[in-house]
Amino acid sequence: DTAVSQTPKYLVTQMGNDKSIKCEQNLGHDTMYWYKQDSKKFLKIMFSYNNKELIINETVPNRFSPKSPDKAHLNLHINSLELGDSAVYFCASSLQGALGANVLTFGAGSRLTVL
Amino acid sequence: GEDVEQSLFLSVREGDSSVINCTYTDSSSTYLYWYKQEPGAGLQLLTYIFSNMDMKQDQRLTVLLNKKDKHLSLRIADTQTGDSAIYFCAENVRGNQFYFGTGTSLTVIP
Numbered sequence: 001d002t003a004v005s006q007t008p009k010y011l012v013t014q015m016g017n018d019k020s021i022k023c024e025q026n027l028g029h030d031t032m033y034w035y036k037q038d039s040k041k042f043l044k045i046m047f048s049y050n051n052k053e054l055i056i057n058e059t060v061p062n063r064f065s066p067k068s069p070d071k072a073h074l075n076l077h078i079n080s081l082e083l084g085d086s087a088v089y090f091c092a093s094s095l096q097g098a099l100g101a102n103v104l105t106f107g108a109g110s111r112l113t114v115l
Numbered sequence: 116g117e118d119v120e121q122s123l124f125l126s127v128r129e130g131d132s133s134v135i136n137c138t139y140t141d142s143s144s145t146y147l148y149w150y151k152q153e154p155g156a157g158l159q160l161l162t163y164i165f166s167n168m169d170m171k172q173d174q175r176l177t178v179l180l181n182k183k184d185k186h187l188s189l190r191i192a193d194t195q196t197g198d199s200a201i202y203f204c205a206e207n208v209r210g211n212q213f214y215f216g217t218g219t220s221l222t223v224i225p
Binding site: 004031033035040041042043044045048050055056090092094101102103104105106107108109 | 146148150152155156157158159160163165201203205207210211212213214215217218220
């Protein structure tokens with residue numbers, strides 16, 4: 001019954017590899033996000049999708065490609081991994097246009113370590 | 116927008132009050148939030164305040180908003196060891212655009 005679930009929780013891989021992180025939400029939300037949290041715990045938006053459409057695309061290398069097959073899923077594919085990609089990646093979702101506050105619900109995070 | 120600032124660290128004794136401060140940047144932010152992150156976990160919403168309010172109380176939590184100075188604070192009364200975590204403030208500038216603070220790591224000393 002997890003609201004926002006992401007897999008895998010841990011990912012260790014070599015530089016140059018390609019990897020994917022998957023995210024699913026069962027809250028009926030129409031907007032999903034990817035955030036990156038670095039080793040200093042700074043949290044930065046990467047992408048946001050609303051009803052499968054990309055609406056936020058911050059300055060992120062084009063090695064990162066989000067894909068939203070439907071509004072309940074937002075996956076993140078990373079090509080040619082670099083050491084600097086090591087971080088915790090958080091998926092989140094929210095309901096656009098809800099009365100009151102637009103609240104983000106976060107997944108538990110996926111810790112990516114690039115060796 | 117992007118330069119939402121917080122002090123990085125705070126230590127308090129168990130039973131004392133904790134006050135975590137945040138300075139945000141966009142005066143058009145409609146809502147301001149406080150999130151808690153425990154080790155190895157995602158961010159969990161604690162509380163939020165609408166920008167036309169200056170105070171909100173929710174059990175041990177009190178949020179104060181000074182819109183003129185763009186200053187937000189979170190007071191935790193009777194701080195417990197389980198409150199040890201990183202606390203993030205966030206502003207919702209428009210629609211889906213959220214900016215998070217740098218996070219304050221709260222350590223509660225027994």
